[in-house]
Amino acid sequence: MDSLLPIDALRQQWRLLFHHAQPLRVLLALASLMAGARLAGHQEAVIPLFLGTIASALAETDDSWRGRLRALLVTLGCFSAVGAVVQALFGLSWVFIAVFCLVAFGLTLLGAIGARYKAIAYGTLILAMYATISAEHAVAAHGPGRHWHEPVLLVAGAAWYGLISVLWCAVFPSQPVQARLVRLFRELGEYVRYKASLFEPLRGVDVERKRLALAGLNARVVAALNEAKEAIFSRLGPRAPTGRLARYRGLYLIAQDVHERASSSHEDYNALADAFFHSDLLYRCRRVLWLQGEACTRLAHSVERREPFVMDGQSVQALAELRSAIAHARATADAAGLARLPAIEALARNLALLDGQLAGASHTAHPSARLGRTDMSLFDRSARDWRDALARVRRQLTVRSPLFRHAVRLSVALAAGYGVMHAVQLPEGYWIMLTTIFVCQPGYGETIARMGQRVAGTALGVVAGWALIELFPQPLLQSVFAVVAGVVFFANRSTRYLLATAAMTLLVLMCFNQITDSARLIQPRLIDTAIGSLIAGLAVLLVLPHWQARRLHEIAAQAMRHHAAYLRQIASQYDSGARDDLAYRLARRNAHNSDAALATAVTEMFREPGFARRRAGVAVRFVIQSHTLLSYLSALGAHRAALPDGARVALLREAAAQAATALEQLAAAVEAGTPGQGADAPARRQLAAWAGDAAAHEADETEARLRLMRTELLLVWVQIDVLQQHAVDWLAVAEPASGGTAERSDGTTSPDGAVGTTARQGPVLAADAQSGRAGLPGKPN
Structure with missing residues (x-):
């Protein structure tokens, strides 16, 4: 049995690699291109072929083979267009950078259409930079002119990887x-x-x-x-x-x-x-x-x-x-x-x-x-046609849009990098712009994290590349190292960016060393990476900064609306009986999506500078209470079933409807930045004054379900009270009075309590205590 353990371990590693299939596809593409170039005696073609492969892999999204084929055709069309534009405008200095920045702005906005187009736009922008770097090297080697073989090789490398990807999707569809x-x-x-x-x-x-x-x-x-x-x-x-x-x-x-x-x-x-x-x-x-x-x-x-x-x-x-x-x-x-x-x-x-x-x-x-499920349909969130796609892009043409801000920021950063490159006359200066594209992200925290990782990873890759070139001068071994480095990059680019950056630097050094002395690239690579990272960091800080605290109230309002829609769907099924139809599942998914978006936004806020998150403590408490509200709604959904008509059932339905209305009113007030008073809810008061035998055991299933629904609705109402009070504290203009609970930027409170402690709860009706709800604590879960 022990002899089988290594085989089982190898199988497990193969499964792990197989489930992350993109590195395997990259391995096939790079290895075959490297072998073909060596056999044909055209080592100089390796660099543009590899770069085209990398850009194509960056533009890839999960899809069926038919969808992947359609996406590949669009990708190759975009790659060919930007390659031609770069060749036509290279050397025209400011005309080139003006067009490049406009293209970067437009491509970034295409991300509003969907994940597929966002990936294609990103890959196209990367390939445009690769085409620029290739054009610079071609001019340095062969003099001014139109060197069309470079963009052709870039597109050929992209097409080869795309073909492998389509075939892979066809062979392994699921x-x-x-x-x-x-x-x-x-x-x-x-x-x-x-x-x-x-x-x-x-x-x-x-x-x-x-x-x-x-x-x-x-x-x-x-x-x-x-x-x-x-x-x-x-x-x-x-x-x-x-x-x-x-x-x-x-x-x-x-x-x-x-x-x-x-x-x-x-x-x-x-x-x-x-x-x-x-x-x-x-x-x-x-x-x-x-x-x-x-x-x-x-x-x-x-x-x-x-x-x-x-x-x-x-x-x-x-x-x-x-x-x-x-x-x-x-x-x-x-x-x-x-x-x-x-x-x-x-x-x-x-x-x-x-x-x-x-x-x-x-x-x-x-x-x-x-x-017993009858409706197994799924909701399609992709653009239905070109009109819908165009409408999605148009909705982003406002300074309030985070995507619009990122598009402007990236364009300004690229122009700044181009200006620095010409002002200082740096060799291999276009790597500044390439670094800026990789490092500049929509969020401040991710950009700052990538700055350090990009610089450290580049230094690590340079050291590793220099050592491997000195220890293994054989071109064949260096080719193997380049292919392995490409695989390592795609295996780690989403989880270990420092290692991925080191691998990409190693790949570049190994490829260039096949045709020239790559030692001359080490110093420019380090300097350009540092400058490009610094420009990206300054851009995300100074150019239309996108602080989460400025839009958290919009995200919170959306969460409250989706919670209300979820509650209405639940209440409707107390009339018709439980059914997991598309409308119900969509409302449930929207509620969870918006709750997750709120939690993610608050997490991102804590990665931003302290001056941009002065009210972070209240925002954290709002997230906790919003998620708690969703958990009570989930309990109502988990136990939904048809209830017989009657006075108590009618009261439950009315209480649920009024709670949904209160959430919608809270959403509107929070979005406007002026949260008002709590909504009048007579059904809630009647619910709290319900017969006082709630603790008595009832064998009847209907009675148990009614009692459960009443309890959950009361908990929902308590959470609405708490959220309304948090909204008032959150959006208040004045700082908390001295001597009270002072907020800290890390989300804690001092000296009165810890994160999530509600200093001032909303009103809890006295009738709750009379009907067995006196145990509701000051800190609802």
């Missing part, structure tokens, strides 16, 4: 979907396991800090869901999918349902910890949820290895033990425990349904169809 589902269930497993840590009967636990971390994990799950959905949608044809793609679509829909159930909250966790401090009930809840998180991770492994997924039965036993513990608590708990026990019972039902969802993934075909 591999990208598989890779994204693996990532999705891994992220989901991590999220569920962390959510389990909230179920601890410990006093004094900072639930808000855990909530903040959970919001970050939720953003990663949402991103993985979106990537998986786009990968599946790009491969859906006019006919219903069959085979592996049908299974993958079913697994994606199961992941959506698991996410909703796992993200739901049924009660305040501090209140549960107080009520069941001397019981093991919460630990049993934690164990069930932890096992389900482990099941998500095992499902990811099974998808990665294309093996059947089988539930191990531990969670079934843990659920049975949880039900037994609930029955024991029902017989022995005190009044406080009995008041909170319905929430535990609802949680147990939710966990049982979540377990059923995961068990449904064990079937080899159409797993979600076995769970």
